[in-house]
Amino acid sequence: MSLVLDHVSYIYGEDTPLSMKALNDICLEIPDGQFIGIIGHTGSGKSTLVQHLNGLIKASRGHIYYNGEDIDGKEFDKKKLRSNVGLVFQYPEHQLFEIDVFSDVCFGPKNLGLPQEEVEARAKEALAQVGLSEEFFTQSPFELSGGQKRRAAIAGVLAMKPQVLILDEPTAGLDPKGRDEILNQIKKLQTETGMTILLVSHSMEDVAEYVDRIIVMNQGSVMFDDEPREVFRHYKELEEVGLAAPQVTYIMHALKEQGMLVDVDVTTIAEATEEIVKCLETLH
Amino acid sequence: MGIIKAKDVIYEYMRRDEEGNVEGITRAVDKVSLDINQGDFIAILGHNGSGKSTLAKHMNAILYPTEGTVWVDGKDTREEEELWNIRQSAGMVFQNPDNQIIGQVVEEDVGFGPENMGVPTKEIWERVEESLKAVGMYKFRKHSPNKLSGGQKQRVSIAGVLAMHPKCIILDEPTAMLDPNGRKEVIRAIRALNDVEKITVILITHYMEEIIYADKVYVMDDGKIAMQGTPREIFSQVEKLKSLRLDVPQVTLLAYELKKRGVDLPDGILTTEELVGALKQNRKG
Numbered sequence: 001m002s003l004v005l006d007h008v009s010y011i012y013g014e015d016t017p018l019s020m021k022a023l024n025d026i027c028l029e030i031p032d033g034q035f036i037g038i039i040g041h042t043g044s045g046k047s048t049l050v051q052h053l054n055g056l057i058k059a060s061r062g063h064i065y066y067n068g069e070d071i072d073g074k075e076f077d078k079k080k081l082r083s084n085v086g087l088v089f090q091y092p093e094h095q096l097f098e099i100d101v102f103s104d105v106c107f108g109p110k111n112l113g114l115p116q117e118e119v120e121a122r123a124k125e126a127l128a129q130v131g132l133s134e135e136f137f138t139q140s141p142f143e144l145s146g147g148q149k150r151r152a153a154i155a156g157v158l159a160m161k162p163q164v165l166i167l168d169e170p171t172a173g174l175d176p177k178g179r180d181e182i183l184n185q186i187k188k189l190q191t192e193t194g195m196t197i198l199l200v201s202h203s204m205e206d207v208a209e210y211v212d213r214i215i216v217m218n219q220g221s222v223m224f225d226d227e228p229r230e231v232f233r234h235y236k237e238l239e240e241v242g243l244a245a246p247q248v249t250y251i252m253h254a255l256k257e258q259g260m261l262v263d264v265d266v267t268t269i270a271e272a273t274e275e276i277v278k279c280l281e282t283l284h
Numbered sequence: 285m286g287i288i289k290a291k292d293v294i295y296e297y298m299r300r301d302e303e304g305n306v307e308g309i310t311r312a313v314d315k316v317s318l319d320i321n322q323g324d325f326i327a328i329l330g331h332n333g334s335g336k337s338t339l340a341k342h343m344n345a346i347l348y349p350t351e352g353t354v355w356v357d358g359k360d361t362r363e364e365e366e367l368w369n370i371r372q373s374a375g376m377v378f379q380n381p382d383n384q385i386i387g388q389v390v391e392e393d394v395g396f397g398p399e400n401m402g403v404p405t406k407e408i409w410e411r412v413e414e415s416l417k418a419v420g421m422y423k424f425r426k427h428s429p430n431k432l433s434g435g436q437k438q439r440v441s442i443a444g445v446l447a448m449h450p451k452c453i454i455l456d457e458p459t460a461m462l463d464p465n466g467r468k469e470v471i472r473a474i475r476a477l478n479d480v481e482k483i484t485v486i487l488i489t490h491y492m493e494e495i496i497y498a499d500k501v502y503v504m505d506d507g508k509i510a511m512q513g514t515p516r517e518i519f520s521q522v523e524k525l526k527s528l529r530l531d532v533p534q535v536t537l538l539a540y541e542l543k544k545r546g547v548d549l550p551d552g553i554l555t556t557e558e559l560v561g562a563l564k565q566n567r568k569g
Contacts, residue, residue: 040463041433041463041465041466042433042434042435042462042463042466143299145332146332146333172460173457173460173461173490174332175330175332175334175490175529175530176490176492176529177526177529177530178331178529179490202462202463202464202467204464205534242433242463242464242465242466243463243464243465244464244465247533247534247556248534248535248538250556251534251535251538251556251559254556255560255563258560258564260563269534269538269541272538276538276542276547277542277545277547280566283567
């Protein structure tokens, strides 16, 4: 059970004067249950990449395999792929439209042709997964706060029971608490249900905190693909392509320059706290 | 009186059901008073729904107070004949650059504001040039805005406001949709406007590290001003900020966590240099 990209390229407007290569020979393997962060500056190909994974965009070259089957093969059921690989777009709350939260979340499973009972059971489960309690079920989605709207929209995708969940900047525009709430809930989903998560993000701090693996995109190619501390070790190269390391990594580098013997590959506040405390203790 | 002054401002709107019957009244801004000095860099923080954007929209007469008064450059925003003067004194930049750019060419987009104000052609071009230079986008003047990155587009939006020669510029989460580099570019441009051009800046953001250089920070909650002070005063109160759904910059949080573990550090550390300096002292002591 996995997604495999085999030499995938994508060219916009191929055979026209405006043709532009958006993805360039991408080879990736996405095994089950991983929490993956995808980072890259605007226009680096992140969104184009994730839209290939549920068949919204068809690769110009190369193949994509879902559980060993070519998703562009004649026999392949694309509709099933779209419910197995759920994609939450940027600002998904713009896609809310039903009169109340519960009906909105029911919309997806209802379209799968499931019996009403199953539809409602799924909607309830999905809303619980994003932490929206029953008091919200009958409210209009438009009366919720920004963070709640976002969670209702994510529930709509979860109700399709995807095995892979892709989120394109799910925290843009949310307040810090709202950011933490959404990311904690996604992390919980991954650990409790074994769902594969792909998180497209502009926040290096969030990525460092939550993911097991980071894929760095640059000019349509994979620039790095490794665990966070390995990727952020290349912070100078990341800066050259419009990215950065988490602020805490820079602090560790500055401390080291001042002669403190700290591990500079630290990427989270918790790790940095331990590291500095340890370093100070050995001194005293 | 400062460039923007609010006195006991209340803003209420009616919630209606599908038939248009009034369901209730929501008070989005609740008795806010503030006085912003010309040339200051002001930051407004607050969780989603705290009323900060509603308050900001009072600062260039997009919204009018239900009760109380807002003055922009000494003019009451409710005086209709002053509307265009007010909007020219206080310009606004929004979150999504794609919703704010209308021109086919960068310089044309920036010239739109002064052209509408009836500025003579020769002067329009002068203004376009100086505005684009101020945000570091002059060399892109002949480009199509479509081909720019998010940070570049947002800087063009800022130049568009600048070309109207405002005294004050209000930015409502201008970096929310940008990548780290775009965020850095925009914040650098905003700081330059304040430092070099002496334009009053009011920045609304969810990114705590963007406001450590502000002269004053207002924190909103439930339509009211819940906290106000310098960044150092505000960021010294980690627990209170967290209870208001906010946060502190990573370096401040790290210092706070270290303090909890018994490391002797001052409150409200804002920059890496400060933390490194303080830890150095610690090692000696």
